[in-house]
Amino acid sequence: MSKKTARYDVSGTQRVLVVMGVAGTGKTTVGRLLADALGLPYVEGDAFHPAANVAKMSAGIPLDDADRWPWLDAIGARLRARPAGQGAVLASSALKRAYRDRLRSAAPDAVFVHLSGDRALIERRMAERTGHFMPAALLDSQFAALEPLQRDEAGVVVDVSGSPEEITERALAALSALPGAGPHTAPSRES
Template sequence: MSTPHVVVVMGVSGTGKTTIGALLAARLGVPYAEGDDFHPPANIAKMSAGVPLDDEDRRPWLDAIGAWAHERAGHGGVVSSSALKRAYRDRLRAAAPGVVFVHLTGDRSLIEERLAHRQGHFMPTTLLDSQFAALQPLEADERGVAVDVSGSPEEITARALNALGDLERSAAPQ
């Protein structure tokens, strides 16, 4: 990618949004923001108790991420956010119209295994079902790419960069 876009790394919990987001930001030479850091304490407490967030819970979180993305517009950045529903991505786009999404996807059993082995995170494996139930993949009119999460973090990051480059080339005037 040659222009300083803000990239939102999205997907269900356990896909590697934090790891891939940080690697992607480093490769692009832009700041990385951890989406979980934007959650108010009440959201973290709710998820820690095994209770899925509802749309009302997510509103201030999405607005905070959108504000960060808006501030980074023209400078570039990478932020993680589950952004599971189209309405959530629309809210992020309303705050920062130029955002590009990288949807980390993969086999449910692989994601569940990674989530089960994750240490020190507030999101319990029991909430994975609610995340898959809420997930609405990127639609054709949304600017973004889907990237498979099989392989090493470096391989996934390379796939993401290649897909973003292809997206940028396909949008360039001919």
């Protein structure tokens, strides 16, 4: 990471960055790279799923809101347990506005990094990964549930084409340019 982008700071205080998007966009990988670049702790949202959720997804059954509320509340409890003023990078699908609102109730100053990309690319990446409970068969349900960031939500949209390092650099650049609330699209790799 370049020194310029690695100094990204959200208005002088450490905030929670939520790396969001459908399965297969690289939330975990990019989230860890962002956390390393920014010197923030990393929180893996998947680790908070109860066993019943993991079993359901492993069986190819999409989660519904009733499945997600306890999961989001567990993540929220972890975010609330942070020392005052400490930021974090959280990887969580946060597909719907209501889910993001639930996370914001625990971290009101959260900034969302929406990893977005071509369905074929994401499906290919899902097919190549090993050891994850989320099957590629659930990708359609993820896209169907996805609600893009709205103008009043602090965040950026980052294209996921390219290497994890390139995606992370685009995210850092977009975050550095973020003037305030509202999503801003980072330039794609081709720009």
